[in-house]
Amino acid sequence: MSTTLLNNGLRIPSVGLGVYKASPEDCYKTVLAALQAGYRHIDTAAVYRNEADVGRAIKESGVPRSEIWVTTKLHVGDMRNTTAAFNKSLELLQLDYVDLYLIHAPIRGRRLQSWKEMEVLYKAGKAKAIGVSNFNVEHLEELLANSTVVPAINQIELNPFLQHVDITEFCKAKGIVVQAYSPLTKARKLDDPTLVEVSKSLNKTPAQVLIKWGLQKGFVSLPKTVNPKRLVENISVFDWTIPAQDMQKLDTLECNFVTEWDPTQWGSKNETWGQWALEKVIHTFVA
Ligand SMILES: NC(=O)c1ccc[n+]([C@@H]2O[C@H](COP(=O)([O-])OP(=O)(O)OC[C@H]3O[C@@H](n4cnc5c(N)ncnc54)[C@H](OP(=O)(O)O)[C@@H]3O)[C@@H](O)[C@H]2O)c1
Numbered sequence: 630m631s632t633t634l635l636n637n638g639l640r641i642p643s644v645g646l647g648v649y650k651a652s653p654e655d656c657y658k659t660v661l662a663a664l665q666a667g668y669r670h671i672d673t674a675a676v677y678r679n680e681a682d683v684g685r686a687i688k689e690s691g692v693p694r695s696e697i698w699v700t701t702k703l704h705v706g707d708m709r710n711t712t713a714a715f716n717k718s719l720e721l722l723q724l725d726y727v728d729l730y731l732i733h734a735p736i737r738g739r740r741l742q743s744w745k746e747m748e749v750l751y752k753a754g755k756a757k758a759i760g761v762s763n764f765n766v767e768h769l770e771e772l773l774a775n776s777t778v779v780p781a782i783n784q785i786e787l788n789p790f791l792q793h794v795d796i797t798e799f800c801k802a803k804g805i806v807v808q809a810y811s812p813l814t815k816a817r818k819l820d821d822p823t824l825v826e827v828s829k830s831l832n833k834t835p836a837q838v839l840i841k842w843g844l845q846k847g848f849v850s851l852p853k854t855v856n857p858k859r860l861v862e863n864i865s866v867f868d869w870t871i872p873a874q875d876m877q878k879l880d881t882l883e884c885n886f887v888t889e890w891d892p893t894q895w896g897s898k899n900e901t902w903g904q905w906a907l908e909k910v911i912h913t914f915v916a
Pocket of ligand 1: 647649650672673733762784785810812813815816819834836837851852854856862
């Protein structure tokens with residue numbers, strides 16, 4: 630498994646297993662199978678409600694804890710109680726530290742206070758790295774101006790159909806590694822003709838090409854599957870490359886394809902009514 634260097638000197642495995650929407654039983658079985666297949670990086674979140682299943686699988690896998698990278702995320706509804714939420718995640722995961730703790734989304738009026746608490750957790754070694762998710766350039770600039778720890782990671786939705794070039798360029802300039810979530814477009818664009826053409830020419834699957842596109846851009850990729858065959862397919866991406874001309878073809882696929890939510894737009898000029906309303910509801914009633 631190749632790794633990516635973070636700004637605090639740690640190395641994160643470049644492909645991680647996502648477990649969003651994996652049922653508790655599927656999650657347990659898949660994390661166990663993934664660790665046997667060679668994965669060393671699991672991406673969960675409090676809101677996925679499967680941290681306990683991830684923890685059980687890690688414990689029973691026999692793989693030393695020190696070899697596994699575990700990421701979890703602060704639920705937007707818990708941002709008033711960041712430290713308590715973090716401790717609850719640790720308890721569910723049956724761990725005494727996590728490798729990476731992320732703010733799940735940039736809720737206004739809460740994110741800076743949460744970050745301050747996360748800096749304390751980081752300095753105490755309870756989270757080996759801290760970062761954010763769904764932050765745009767404005768959110769990051771605000772954070773950098775008000776913090777002592779530069780986020781190690783910004784996790785955003787990222788694939789050739791949604792490239793967020795402004796955010797990825799900004800992160801690169803600031804030494805923040807970008808993680809690509811929904812790298813497979815939730816399987817909705819796997820039949821795109823250009824993607825299929827490139828995949829066939831390389832004798833790879835569309836899913837593998839999407840993951841590799843992200844890796845070649847320097848992103849950490851987080852494909853989700855609960856299918857044992859696809860688990861292996863999705864990490865068989867290290868001994869080949871996408872030629873430059875095919876990377877360029879894939880780059881032309883940008884079409885702002887958002888699969889679910891897009892909190893990177895919160896508070897921005899491009900925010901749609903729907904996004905504004907969702908943020909408002911979360912801010913007023915949940916967070
Ligand atoms: N920070 C955030 O706000 C955020 C938001 C969304 C996701 N994430 C993280 O990113 C991870 C991945 O994103 P995602 O779950 O939205 O979607 P994704 O990884 O883009 O796509 C998952 C879908 O693709 C299918 N699939 C997986 N491998 C395949 C393959 N080789 N060939 C064909 N189909 C394949 C899966 O079905 P099967 O399971 O049946 O194989 C599932 O339907 C999440 O699990 C989560 O950890 C973070």
